[in-house]
Amino acid sequence: MSELKIYNSLHRQKEVFKPLHPGHVGMYVCGPTVSGESHLGHARPYITFDVVFRYLKHLGFKVRYVRNITDAGHFEEVDRAAEDKISKSALLEKLEPMELVQKYTNLYHWAMLQFNCLEPSIEPTATGHIIEQIEMIKTIIEKGYAYEKNGSVYFDVKKYASTHDYGILSGRVLEDMLETTRELEGQDEKHNKADFALWKNAPPEHIMRWPSPWGEGFPGWHIECSAMSAKYLGDEFDIHGGGMDLQFPHHESEIAQSEIAHGHMMAKYWMHNNMITINGRKMGKAYGNTIKLTEMFSGENTQLDKAYSPMTIRFFVLQTHYRSTLDFSNEALQAAEKGLQRLWSAYETLQQLTYTPANGLPVNEELDKQIQTWCLECEEFINDDFNTAKVLANLFELTPVINSLKGGQIKMHEISEATFNQLKQTWETYLINILGIQMDDKGLDDNKLDGVLQMLIEMRKEAKSRKDYAASDKIRNELLSIGIQLKDEKDGTVSYSLQ
Known part of the structure; x- marks a missing residue:
């Protein structure tokens, strides 16, 4: 069996994975900021690290x-200008901050369920760990690497860089950062432009605030992850993951403050997935090209030709190695949709086949060996820094073999029973268990459910006709929350099961 190798962003090379404690792995992945609905870009890290x-x-x-x-x-x-995303979004939506947090946390969990992502072992919240963050900040101040100004606390990057490698993860040079840092609100409080906030003083109008030794305020972004990872994984753990956009400043700052607080590097392996682009262009609010996950599932976005199922998106993500840029287009999604159907059909066919030996008839040694090779290579590829793209490529190679076994073009006796069993095991292990592909064909066949749906569709239609858009949207959103998507088409409203 080949050894698992992980590309370690810290050293910019693949390294054999050896956990700090034999038999146990601690992994921390930066989760979402629940100030808004999850979009297509969020799908990639959580699907990637679900496979890990x-x-x-x-x-x-x-x-x-x-x-x-x-x-x-x-x-x-x-x-970007310094802002508290939760408070800002809460004001815009006229919600209590925790009401907004709950709304988008629920939507995020629902989307992860659609993608068949396993739940993490622990899902801590920043607001639930204010005490741990304050204690960590106090330690950094005591060690002389942070300072308080007007009720805010800043990490002294220049002092840290004089004895440590600030930029070890991202490859950035401090002098360049000092020259390119924008003038932002509160910059005059800092000793240097590159210093980052560990704690921010809350102005009178700020909604979310906590008492601290420095006055009422709220934590900086970077300190949250350092405090929570240390609490649940210890101050040194195996894998820290996230999107490539988090390398700087988030992960670089995590390393700096954790190294001062604990005296050593916090994580042994740093993993970063690359970005998703849309038709070759970076995705972001500034470009007006973000696509929310609910829009992906419903097709209700001008950039989409149609709705795409969560499994199509998961399959699309895994068809490209996680460290490569993934370019979204309708053509690519539609190709992924066809590819997924092809593989799933082969999997179902394989489930129905049973080995029937034919005594005295020879095995096709060349074919038998080729099937074994394709199967065994799956392990080699997944061990090579989780190369899901190559694993899927081999499953595609095996697909015509399966179809030919069903159709009789390949006789069952042409392969050995051991190879046939290996074939079945490979598909179950990789497609289902490791890549997490699942299909649910239950649909909406129940007559009673169909009746209720038609009634709701009619009620929504009547609400829209009398311009009661609040009632219309409520029906659509309530159905969406249980996995049923309504889509208005020229011939009327149709429903889709998203589960």
Whole structure:
């Protein structure tokens, strides 16, 4: 059996995975900021690290997978004006901050369920760990690497960089950062432009606030993850993951503050998935091209030709290696949809086949060996930094073999019973257990459910005709929350099961 190798962003090379504690793996992945609805870009890291989680469990490790919820603060010091995303969104939506947090946390959990992502072992929230964050900040101040100004606390990056490698993960040079950092609100409080906030003083109008030794305020973004990962995984653990966009400033700052607080590097392996682009262009609010996950499932976005199922999106993500850029287009999604159907059909066909030996008839040695090779290579590919794209490529190679066994073009006796069993095991192990592909064909066949749906569709139609859009939207959103999507088409409203 080949050894699992992981590309470690810290050293920019693949390394054999050896956990700090034999048989156990601690993994921390930065979770969502629940100030808004999850979009297509959020799908990639959580599907990627779901496969990592599944495979480590498959190898027999006891895995503690910690994925946080950022439900406070999350203001940024670089590239964007400093703002508290939760408070800002709460004001815009006229909701209590925790009401907004609950709304988008529920939507996020629902989307992860649709993608068949396993639940993490622990899902801590930033607001639930204010005490741990304050204690960590106090330690950093005591060690001389943070300072208080006007009720805010900042990490002294320049002092840290004089004795440590600030930029070890991202490859950035401090002098360049100092030259390119924008002038933001509160910059005059800092010793240097590159210093980042550990704690922010809350102005009178700020909704979310907590008492601290420095006055009422709220935590910085970076300190949240450092405090929560240390609490549940210890101050040194195996894998820290997230999107490539988090390398700087988030993960770089995590490393700096954790190293001062604990005296050593927090994680042994750093994993980063690449970005999703849309028709070759970076996805983001500034470009007006973000697509919410509910829009992906419903098709209700001008960039979409049609609705795409969660499994199509999961399959689309896994067809490209996680460290490569993934370019979204309708053509690519539709190709993924066809590819998924082809593989799933082969899987179902394989489930129906049974081995029937024919005594005295020879095995096709060349074919038998080729099937074994394709099967065995799946393990080699997944061990090569989780190369799901190559695993799927081999399953596609095996698909015509399965179809030919059913159709009789390949006789069952042409392969050995051991190879046939290996074929079945490979598909179950990789397609279902590790890649997490599932299909649900239950649909909406129940006559009673169809009747209720038609009644609701008619009620929604009547509400729209009298311009009661609140009632119309409520019917649609309530059905969406239980996995039923309504879509208005020229011939009337139709329903889709998203589960």
